[in-house]
Amino acid sequence: MTTVHVQGAGTIGAPLVYLFNRYQTQLGFDEVTFTKHTPRGRDRPLIKQLREGGARFVVDDSKKEAFEDTGFTVDGTLDEAVENATVVIEATPSGIALDRKPEYEAMDGPEGFLAQGSEAGFGTPYAARINDDVLDGLDDRFVHIVSCNTHTIASLIRTMTGDDPEQFDEGSVVCIRRGTDVGQAGGAPLAPHLSVHDAPEGTHHAHDVVDLYATTGNELDLFSSAIKVPTQFMHTVWFRFELEDDVSKDTILERVRNDPLVASTEKMDADLVFNNGRQTGPFGRIVNQGVLATESLFVDDDTVTGFCFTPQDGNALLSNMYAATRMAHPDDWTKRVSALDELIQDEI
Numbered sequence: 460m461t462t463v464h465v466q467g468a469g470t471i472g473a474p475l476v477y478l479f480n481r482y483q484t485q486l487g488f489d490e491v492t493f494t495k496h497t498p499r500g501r502d503r504p505l506i507k508q509l510r511e512g513g514a515r516f517v518v519d520d521s522k523k524e525a526f527e528d529t530g531f532t533v534d535g536t537l538d539e540a541v542e543n544a545t546v547v548i549e550a551t552p553s554g555i556a557l558d559r560k561p562e563y564e565a566m567d568g569p570e571g572f573l574a575q576g577s578e579a580g581f582g583t584p585y586a587a588r589i590n591d592d593v594l595d596g597l598d599d600r601f602v603h604i605v606s607c608n609t610h611t612i613a614s615l616i617r618t619m620t621g622d623d624p625e626q627f628d629e630g631s632v633v634c635i636r637r638g639t640d641v642g643q644a645g646g647a648p649l650a651p652h653l654s655v656h657d658a659p660e661g662t663h664h665a666h667d668v669v670d671l672y673a674t675t676g677n678e679l680d681l682f683s684s685a686i687k688v689p690t691q692f693m694h695t696v697w698f699r700f701e702l703e704d705d706v707s708k709d710t711i712l713e714r715v716r717n718d719p720l721v722a723s724t725e726k727m728d729a730d731l732v733f734n735n736g737r738q739t740g741p742f743g744r745i746v747n748q749g750v751l752a753t754e755s756l757f758v759d760d761d762t763v764t765g766f767c768f769t770p771q772d773g774n775a776l777l778s779n780m781y782a783a784t785r786m787a788h789p790d791d792w793t794k795r796v797s798a799l800d801e802l803i804q805d806e807i
Contacts, residue, residue: 463544472551486780486796494517557578560572574604587778607774611770664685702761720777723805723807749774
């Protein structure tokens with residue numbers, strides 16, 4: 460039996476379970492299981508919805524009674540689900556996946572383990588359509604799905620260079636980060652909050668992009684800064700890339716149209732772009748790696764400047780599903796994940 464197990468049902472875990480339920484047959488999974496670690500009554504409606512979609516809800520055996528007393532229906536035990544899973548996806552708070560890695564390394568069963576953006580060092584960094592070839596030849600069972608802004612910056616480099624990283628000379632980005640997700644309570648700053656430059660490339664955003672492209676044999680000269688602002692809508696990336704050759708704005712716009720995972724928009728407001736995901740996206744998400752604001756583009760000889768909206772956790776969903784399917788079905792995974800193409804938007 461081919462099973463995918465999702466640890467956690469938060470901003471990444473819940474839509475992943477929903478999407479694996481929806482595309483279970485096409486991706487080739489016989490079963491979808493998931494867990495939460497704290498029995499809270501406010502989570503019952505979500506868990507019920509995911510179970511009704513076909514997934515099995517499993518919990519730690521020591522917490523089974525507490526969950527049932529809180530009104531949850533429990534379908535099995537967590538230990539059994541993890542041990543029998545083909546792929547385990549960590550969608551838990553920062554640091555937990557890294558803490559669990561030694562335990563996972565001792566397991567023989569699962570074909571692979573995935574962890575999210577905050578878990579740098581968990582395994583080989585991966586983003587869909589950036590380093591698929593690296594994933595295809597991977598022997599390591601551990602894969603690190605890079606962060607949302609890393610997805611967006613990496614995809615911008617792919618787009619602006621026409622999928623030729625050697626055309627990238629140098630670049631700078633500023634990540635204008637939302638304060639908190641609409642599904643999270645508290646934690647938002649009351650005023651803009653600056654990030655420390657604590658990496659050779661500025662902040663971890665550029666550092667992670669450089670590491671990601673290094674898996675393909677490309678060395679990037681990239682620097683990033685970041686600022687958190689009091690909004691719940693979307694991260695936004697300002698970028699300035701210098702290319703090896705001169706380029707026209709028309710050529711850049713054509714590259715945007717041809718990019719498989721970057722959408723374009725004439726909207727200049729994050730709330731309007733965010734609303735598109737709420738109205739039409741799967742589980743309210745935009746799954747493109749970035750949404751480029753075409754009206755913001757400025758092209759001067761070999762330099763391209765502009766803004767791109769980051770779909771937050773949404774743009775990591777495809778990478779998780781690509782990687783999980785590859786681990787379960789290495790011979791035909793690219794054909795299977797083509798079913799997800801219908802989720803990708805060309806224009807917003």
